[in-house]
Amino acid sequence: MTIHTPLGEGLHVPQVRPDRRWIRFFVKHYSYLVGIVTSLIIIASLYKIDLVLMVAALVAYWFYLAFRIRNRTSPKWAPIYRSVPAQFIRTLLLIAGVSIFLSHVYANTSYLEEVKVDTLWLLYLMAISVISQRGSRKWFALTLLIVIISLYLVSPVEGREIFRSPIPITLEFILKSFWLVSLAGLTYILLRYMSDAVADMNLIVNVQNHIREMEGKFLRTNNELDEYEYLEKSVEIIKGDLLYDHVNVYRLDTYDQELTCVAAACPAGKKLVEGKYSVKIAEQESIIGFVARTGQAHATNNTAKDPHYLPTPAFPKTKSELVVPIKSRNRLYGVLDIQVQQSHYFLDQDLKAIEILANNIGWVVDNSEQFEHINWINRIIEKIAMPIFTQNHLDDTLQEIADVAQQELAADLVMLYSYDPDTHEGVLGPIYAGQPEHAELLQHVSRENDNVVQRLIDKGEQIYCNEDLSELELDKHPLFSPSPTHRATGRPTFISREGIKSNVIIRLLNNDQCVGVLFLNFKKVRAFTFWDKRRYFSFAHLAALAIQKMHSQQHEIRLEMTDLSKRIHDTLIGDTLGLYKVLDSIELDGKYPRKEKLRSLIDAAKEMTDRLHNDIRYISGLLEDTQTNDLQVELDKLSIFFRQIFKLGMDLKWKIDPAYLSPKLSRELFLVVREAITNAAKHARATAIGINGNVSAGVLHIRVTDNGQGFDPQQIRRANGLASMRYRMIELGGDFNLDSEPGKGTTIDLSIPVKKNS
Numbered sequence: 001m002t003i004h005t006p007l008g009e010g011l012h013v014p015q016v017r018p019d020r021r022w023i024r025f026f027v028k029h030y031s032y033l034v035g036i037v038t039s040l041i042i043i044a045s046l047y048k049i050d051l052v053l054m055v056a057a058l059v060a061y062w063f064y065l066a067f068r069i070r071n072r073t074s075p076k077w078a079p080i081y082r083s084v085p086a087q088f089i090r091t092l093l094l095i096a097g098v099s100i101f102l103s104h105v106y107a108n109t110s111y112l113e114e115v116k117v118d119t120l121w122l123l124y125l126m127a128i129s130v131i132s133q134r135g136s137r138k139w140f141a142l143t144l145l146i147v148i149i150s151l152y153l154v155s156p157v158e159g160r161e162i163f164r165s166p167i168p169i170t171l172e173f174i175l176k177s178f179w180l181v182s183l184a185g186l187t188y189i190l191l192r193y194m195s196d197a198v199a200d201m202n203l204i205v206n207v208q209n210h211i212r213e214m215e216g217k218f219l220r221t222n223n224e225l226d227e228y229e230y231l232e233k234s235v236e237i238i239k240g241d242l243l244y245d246h247v248n249v250y251r252l253d254t255y256d257q258e259l260t261c262v263a264a265a266c267p268a269g270k271k272l273v274e275g276k277y278s279v280k281i282a283e284q285e286s287i288i289g290f291v292a293r294t295g296q297a298h299a300t301n302n303t304a305k306d307p308h309y310l311p312t313p314a315f316p317k318t319k320s321e322l323v324v325p326i327k328s329r330n331r332l333y334g335v336l337d338i339q340v341q342q343s344h345y346f347l348d349q350d351l352k353a354i355e356i357l358a359n360n361i362g363w364v365v366d367n368s369e370q371f372e373h374i375n376w377i378n379r380i381i382e383k384i385a386m387p388i389f390t391q392n393h394l395d396d397t398l399q400e401i402a403d404v405a406q407q408e409l410a411a412d413l414v415m416l417y418s419y420d421p422d423t424h425e426g427v428l429g430p431i432y433a434g435q436p437e438h439a440e441l442l443q444h445v446s447r448e449n450d451n452v453v454q455r456l457i458d459k460g461e462q463i464y465c466n467e468d469l470s471e472l473e474l475d476k477h478p479l480f481s482p483s484p485t486h487r488a489t490g491r492p493t494f495i496s497r498e499g500i501k502s503n504v505i506i507r508l509l510n511n512d513q514c515v516g517v518l519f520l521n522f523k524k525v526r527a528f529t530f531w532d533k534r535r536y537f538s539f540a541h542l543a544a545l546a547i548q549k550m551h552s553q554q555h556e557i558r559l560e561m562t563d564l565s566k567r568i569h570d571t572l573i574g575d576t577l578g579l580y581k582v583l584d585s586i587e588l589d590g591k592y593p594r595k596e597k598l599r600s601l602i603d604a605a606k607e608m609t610d611r612l613h614n615d616i617r618y619i620s621g622l623l624e625d626t627q628t629n630d631l632q633v634e635l636d637k638l639s640i641f642f643r644q645i646f647k648l649g650m651d652l653k654w655k656i657d658p659a660y661l662s663p664k665l666s667r668e669l670f671l672v673v674r675e676a677i678t679n680a681a682k683h684a685r686a687t688a689i690g691i692n693g694n695v696s697a698g699v700l701h702i703r704v705t706d707n708g709q710g711f712d713p714q715q716i717r718r719a720n721g722l723a724s725m726r727y728r729m730i731e732l733g734g735d736f737n738l739d740s741e742p743g744k745g746t747t748i749d750l751s752i753p754v755k756k757n758s
Contacts, residue, residue, distance in 0.1 A: 025344075035065045038126055045120050049111045057101060064097075084139065087130055091143055094127035099150045106156050121151055121176050128184040140188055147184075148177050227368045231263035234361055238338075238354075239265035246315050246339040248272070249361075250279070250288050252332055254527045257281050259288055259335065268314040279310070286310030287323045288335045295332060297324040299351050301344040320345040324358040328366035331530065336361065397550045398431040398516075401543045405518060406433035409539065413498065415519035417453045420551045427453050434521075437498050452479050456507055456517050463536055464505040465528040469495060479505070489733035502526040506536055508544035515547045630658065631666040635691060638674060642689070646681045649688035656693045660700060660754040668732055669702065669750070672725045676704040676748050679722075684708025684746060695754065700734075702750040710740045 039058055046054035068090075071077045080086055102120055105111050112118065124147045131143045152173060160171040231249045239247040248269045250259035260278040264270045281289045290308040291298050299322040300306040309321065318339040326334045336358045340346075398416050406414040413436055417429035432439075455478070464479070466472065474480045474495065482493050494500070500521045508516040518540065632654050639650040661669075673691065680686040686708035693702045713722075722738065725748075729736040734752030 031065060031069055034126065034129065035062065038123060041119060041122055045111065045115065046105070046109075049114055050105075050109050053105070053109065060097075088139060088143070091127045091131045092146070094130065095124065095143075095146055095150050098123045098127065099154050102154045106154065112156055112158070118172075118176075121155070121180070122183075124151060124180060125183060125187065128180075129187055132184070132188040140184075144181060144184055147180060151176060151180065227365060228262055230364060230368070231361070232265075234357075235263050235265040235336075238336075238357065244338050245341050246318070246337075248337045248339075249326070249334055250292075250337060251334040252292060253278075254529050254532075257525070257527060259292055262334075272312075272314050277314075287321055288337055291323045291325055291335050292332060295325050295327070297322075297351055297355055299323075299346045301346055315339050317341040319343040322346050322350060322354060324351070324354045326358045326362040326365065328359070328362035331366070333362055333365045395431065397546055398429070399433075401518075401546060402431045402433040405520065405539060405543070409520055409535065411504075411520040412523045413500075413521040415494075415521065416516065417518075418516045418547055418551075419457055419514060421513045421515065422551065427457070429453075429516075430519075452483075452505075453517050455479060456505065457514050460507060462507050462509060462540065463533065464503075465533065465536075466503050466505075467527055468525045469501055469503065470525075485731060485733065491730070491733070499523055504528065504536060506540045508540055508547060510544040510548040515544050515551065518543065631661050631670055632656070632658070634666075634670050635673065635693075638670075638677065639691070642677060642681055648681060648686065651688070651690040653690075653692045656695055656700060657756070659756045660695055665732065665752075665754075668728050672728055672736075672750060673702065673704060675725050680704075680706035680708050680746065684710065686745070698753055698755065700750075700752050700754045704748045704750075705745065707745045710742045710744045710746055712742060713738055713740055 038061060042054060042057050042061070046057070071081045074081075101123070105120060111120070128140075128143055128147060131139050152167065152169070155170075155173045155176065158170065158172060161168045162171055162174065231251075235247040235249055238244065245266070246269055247265040248261055249263040251262040252259055258278045258280045260276055261269065261272040264273050279286050279289055281292050285308060287298055287300065287306070287308045287310065289310075298308065299320075300309060301320045303309040303311075303319055303321055306321075312318070318341060320340040320343055322338040322340075324336045324338075325332055326336055336354060338354065398418055402414045402416040405411065405416070411434070413432065413434035415430040415432050417427050418431075419427050460479075469480075472480065474493070475482065480493070480495060485491075486493055495503075498521065501524055502522040504520040506518040506520070507514050508518060520536075635652060635654065639652050642648050643650045677689055677691075680689050684706055686706035688707045690705045691702070692705075693700070695701070726736040726738075729750060729752065732752050734750060737749040737751075738746070739749075740746035
């Protein structure tokens with residue numbers, strides 16, 4: 001590979017990636033190599049002079065070397081041992097040891113008489129090499145000064161004298177000092193600025209240039225950045241330029257808390273991408289999971305001994321692995337995984353270089369996500385703005401909002417409630433989107449004063465994110481504790497019966513007034529990010545605006561209905577009565593040639609006028625809807641009403657003591673029975689309806705039967721009146737049973753446990 005960043009003349013920089021095996025060998029065994037060289041210097045200098053001293057020096061030195069290697073790899077002492085101050089103290093001890101050793105050799109042996117060239121002073125290079133590995137130039141200069149002073153103090157006074165002093169400075173001392181400085185400087189340069197490390201740096205620069213060139217091509221096009229195409233090209237560049245065996249990117253799914261392989265640069269890795277291979281962060285130990293949990297890079301040069309390593313069938317020969325988090329602005333997006341089929345492969349500069357590349361990738365992914373978020377906002381505005389500028393009904397608008405929330409916010413089940421703060425008419429809902437386990441229990445206009453929705457209407461935070469509901473004490477929670485109805489009936493709450501693991505509750509506020517509550521329910525434990533919460537807030541503002549617009553439209557409709565009601569009473573009823581009297585006053589004598597046919601047409605017109613009159617009276621009665629708390633009185637009025645208007649045969653048999661009926665129970669039962677009678681009269685075309693009520697063994701029973709045309713119960717839709725009747729009974733802790741067949745009428749049985757004066 002060509003190097004595009006020349007470093008000047010004289011330093012050999014390989015044009016291809018250096019052989020990492022030799023680099024790793026020298027780095028790993030550096031201490032032993034220095035020990036061997038040092039031992040050779042001692043042996044060569046003393047084996048003819050003093051064998052006992054030579055052996056003692058070698059034993060002492062290798063004992064020191066073993067102690068050093070042990071502490072360097074000790075988890076407890078390694079951080080302290082590797083610090084610069086500790087290394088400097090170690091350097092001083094080495095200088096002191098070498099100085100004592102040299103003083104003894106020079107003073108107590110015939111070493112200087114036996115050798116022609118003194119080489120023992122080279123032992124000072126051990127101390128200099130220690131500080132050369134980690135120390136700055138200041139530490140290195142200080143160490144070199146201490147070594148020269150020590151050498152001056154222990155060197156024998158021989159040779160030509162240059163400067164007079166208590167200990168004369170000789171030419172031999174100056175030459176030794178010169179060689180120490182030269183050799184130490186060369187050691188420092190070689191250790192701190194190795195040519196192979198520079199080659200790695202150039203390779204990294206090339207990789208960055210290639211990736212930036214690719215990014216520029218994306219930015220110069222008008223198309224949206226395809227994140228997965230970008231990641232795929234990035235890993236191919238890293239693998240091709242840095243000569244790794246396998247390079248993969250695992251993308252973090254914050255909702256499911258798993259890492260999924262989304263990009264790979266080798267055939268085996270591409271199969272993982274196609275199969276959507278993933279690793280659970282919490283449930284499965286692996287290096288990529290460990291890095292995702294801690295947010296810190298991790299490198300291993302021996303996977304067999306790494307406790308975090310998880311073998312992958314796609315890469316059975318992996319012996320070294322390097323995993324770096326892909327982050328931007330302290331947010332984790334995934335990990336960059338590099339695997340090599342050679343042990344002891346990675347150096348420190350590999351880790352630093354790959355971290356730089358991973359940060360660059362994280363920056364691009366973050367920008368891509370921000371751009372996608374802007375597009376998401378535009379989609380939401382387009383979808384929710386549509387009902388704002390159209391004449392939809394409130395139910396249709398709520399259903400559109402719920403459907404959009406379920407689709408765009410990735411929830412399993414969405415529940416939406418509406419509340420009009422101007423009329424205080426109660427909560428409408430839920431409108432839902434998704435696939436609930438018990439859809440029949442969701443069709444209900446909430447009237448309970450102590451449920452989670454009512455608790456949120458008047459107060460609370462705008463948004464609640466509950467990542468793991470199992471960690472909450474739901475029975476005692478201020479929002480999720482069971483309502484009195486749930487406690488009385490023992491019926492499970494929504495969270496337990498639908499298996500909800502996480503949820504988000506959003507109060508829909510407009511001008512600081514709550515116009516609804518949105519529930520995003522998830523059937524897996526989720527982690528909600530900063531971007532998720534931004535989306536929830538954006539969606540909440542738009543949804544509240546749409547609901548408020550529909551409330552305003554409903555107010556206008558109510559005003560129109562009030563005006564219509566007056567017209568019905570003042571005009572239509574009178575007009576129909578007048579029309580009926582006109583038709584009834586027509587007398588036909590024998591002068592009309594088609595008297596019989598004309599008479600039949602007049603009778604038909606009178607019958608149609610009579611039906612129109614009854615329908616208008618029925619509508620007027622529903623508009624008035626003045627109800628007392630006495631259920632039997634209301635049913636009597638209802639029977640008379642339907643008998644007079646629809647000419648139905650009404651048979652009411654009532655044997656229920658009012659002491660069993662609370663005002664709320666009477667209201668709910670009346671609405672259920674009225675719905676059943678209305679369906680029979682207007683849809684089933686019944687001519688006779690029976691209502692039978694009694695209490696037996698602490699259970700209240702009401703049966704409503706009709707002789708209408710019947711229907712197939714399987715054709716019930718989720719938004720019709722029958723579902724509402726069923727849900728009202730379930731909310732009361734009772735049972736709702738329906739029996740009907742086409743052509744055989746309909747029977748509805750209601751039952752609910754009751755107590756006197758409860």
